[in-house]
Amino acid sequence: MQQRRSGTAASVSGMTIAFTGFTMLRRTLHRLLAASLLLLAALQAQALTSEQARAIASGDSEDRIAALNKAVETADDKTAAFIQALSDDAVKTSGDEVFVMKDDKAYDPVSGAELKLPDDADDVINNNLMRSALDAAQAALKLSSKDDKVRAEAAAALFKDPDESRVPIVEKALAAETNPKIKAQLELVRDAGMLTSADKAKRLASAIGLGANTSPDTKLLLNQRLADETDPEVKTAILASVAKIDATLVWGERINAVFSGISLGSVLLLSALGLAITYGLMGVINMAHGELMMIGAYATYVMQGVFQRFLPESLFGFYLVAAIPVSFLASALVGAILERGVIRFLYGRPLETLLATWGISLMLQQLVRSFFGAQNVGVENPAWMSGGLTMLSNVTLPWNRICIIVFAGLVLLAMGWLIGRTRLGLFVRGVTQNRPIASCMGVNTARIDTYAFALGSGIAGLAGCALSQIGNVGPDLGQNYIVDSFMVVVMGGVGQLAGTVYAAMGLGILNKFIEGWAGAVLAKIAVLVFIIIFIQKRPQGIFAVKGRSAEA
């Protein structure tokens, strides 16, 4: 609305100028002068013409971009509105006519009048090339904005798609710019635009100037130019700038590698923590551990459904928070039933436990398949977990990974507190260290077993809740993590919480380090080989249980 009103204002002022010119013509009869004035007025306030709109909206991308860049040079508010509509995919064409769509109604881009949309109208399709050009055009128009933030964004966007034809616009904006930060950015844009100039001096200045900016985009620009550059002097300048940028970027790459290692480590840690209790402390070889994680993930999915169906959309982002206790309780409940119903009869018989829990894992998978179907279900990231945190020009840390690292840390702390500082934890440790003596002291060991197993299962559920945010949720989710979980617990040393943490982080970083260098397939194999060798040399894991702990 705003734009249309100001558009009308522009055409009114154009008419006023024309009218003044007309009276002048009548009064002084200096026809020639008046005619040129008219032309000038028309040029200055040249509104978007329908020919321009048609040329921008239809034809080959290359011609469209040329028309667009031309229109930007003499742009007014209508041009801006039209470009906006184009990048919103709200423009249709039919034959020679161009329509701007708004709320299912068609408008003329030039006059703003409402039109009847013919049935054969086609959407204007913008490919990547066209979209980049549209973004750059919009950015060029925004350079004169009063808002610092808009100008900064515009300068950043222009840098992505430099073009020599825009250098004059940028120069103009530079002259008017007062904010030093935006000024620096604009200088870069100008340099980038001149990189393809036919003038060697300009290219040289540009190549040296760009070395000051250490972003991957700059490196790409320089490298692209390097491929076509013929002048040796400019070539050396480009190479020097690239080397300078590389020296800075290498730090970002290191941070990336370490972060992805920690992130994988935190996933391993989450999936192994529950097992550290059920297998590590209690000695139950629980092959259904992965399925307890799967139940946690499905509980998250159910909560997502509940929020979608029963609660207002504004609250949807919180479904994950609500899913945390739900997934814990769901898995803990299944775990408790499992322990009461099956596992308590099998203590001290590891082989039977292994087989029984494996059978249970298959049953749980089939149960989920019958309820939710064999296909994966979609669990969405809430909006606050999408996107990433840009730390350096080449380091973007995804929010969902950051959240999971933090979450893993919190779960670890809570578990450490529960086992190390509470009465329940004391009983659990007592029972696992020496069952008969604990029993003599009046501890109800059977009940403690159930609690401990339910706790371990609940933590598996939390892991499932977290994993639903980064991977697929399907009936066989657990199968992908069960081997990893056992790997971590065995390597850390059975019965050692600290060992689990070290093993998870160590394996995560090791895996990512090898992957960066030998690929994902080899990394997986290499880690397994490493563990086999490690366990052969040191069967008790990183940390051995010291002292006289009696076998339960």
Added chain:
Amino acid sequence: MQRRFTLKALTAAVAFASLGAVPAFAADTIKIGVLHSLSGTMAISETSLKDTILMAVDDINAHGGVLGKKLEPVVVDPASNWPLFAEKTKQLLGQDKVAVIFGCWTSVSRKSVLPVLEEMNGLLFYPVQYEGEELSKNVFYTGAAPNQQAIPAVDYLMSKEGGGAKRWVLLGTDYVYPRTTNKILRAYLHTKGVKDTDIDEKYTPFGHSDYQTIVADIKKFSEGGKTAVVSTINGDSNVPFYKELGNAGLKAKDVPVVAFSVGEEELRGVDTKPLVGNLAAWNYFMSLKNPTNAAFIKQWSEYAKAKKIPLQMDKPLTNDPMEASWIGIHMWKQAVEKAGSTDTDKVIAAMAGQTFNAPSGIVSKMDENNHHLHKSVFIGEIKADGQFNVVWKTPGPVKAKPWSPYIEGNDKKPDHPAGKSM
């Protein structure tokens, strides 16, 4: 009295039931096998193909069946387990005596059933784009060969319109289809003057879910020049891959990703807003506008609602392999009617030159010799709603070249299956 009545009733019931059951016996129906993974990593892609075949069966039966007999589908689940594909094929051909099998997605599953098919002289309709390098007389390939998908996609990305890519990341799942496709693409890129230092080939295991390192590597690689990614990732790994791309802020305008196994169905449940502009190359898109496609989509939507197919009933989606399945079963029907028999060899002979009005808007033709369809190629960019904008297409149908000329020694191979009398 009581007992006699019961006896009588029983006899009557049995007689009646056997009367009623007669049409269900093999003699009066034609059994067809449906061999798609309904669980495991490939279920995301293959489940809807099973439903497409079942819809076609309903449709054909409602119009009088084939040779006056109703079709009777036998659905089995090979569970994304490659050796199980071969076992299930043996069961379908040996026990159930099906006339034809519609099935498989991954090339490794097709390679697994191939020996069984050839030994027992079965017939398979394979509906997915693949790497070529195979031509069996027992298989009809209704998906694209490399020259009907991979090569045009790379050509497009190299063109000015497509961004003028100079460097290439070839990323795939570790099995025969991505490896062979990438071998062909590498050879093709060499002919276009691309050096090995500008090609980065990467593989991940099936079901891989941690794409951090890969995306970071792509970012780094792309600093060296305009880069495009060719993705042959298959199955549900695509979801974490695209999620990671979006979260890491890698935009299609900077580094476009063209995928050969990602369609409308795989993007369901992915937030596509950060992925706008990434590409897929197929021979059909749901967004194509033509009357045949409109009817196809309508039929599928109604079928999905009527059968309460999960996910599809709320948001029906069609895709390229579904179209290929649809074409396949209809051409088979036409061939059976032409041959007047379901005998494998007679049907194979009758398949040559069959035509069918494809939802992609062309009259699709089965090649007279090489068991592949002539297909139009479309390149689409992902839109915010998960559909595709067609940004490039071939002027007309392209004949398949199963033996890619970019692999050495292929020029001597005949354009028809070995052992087939020509």
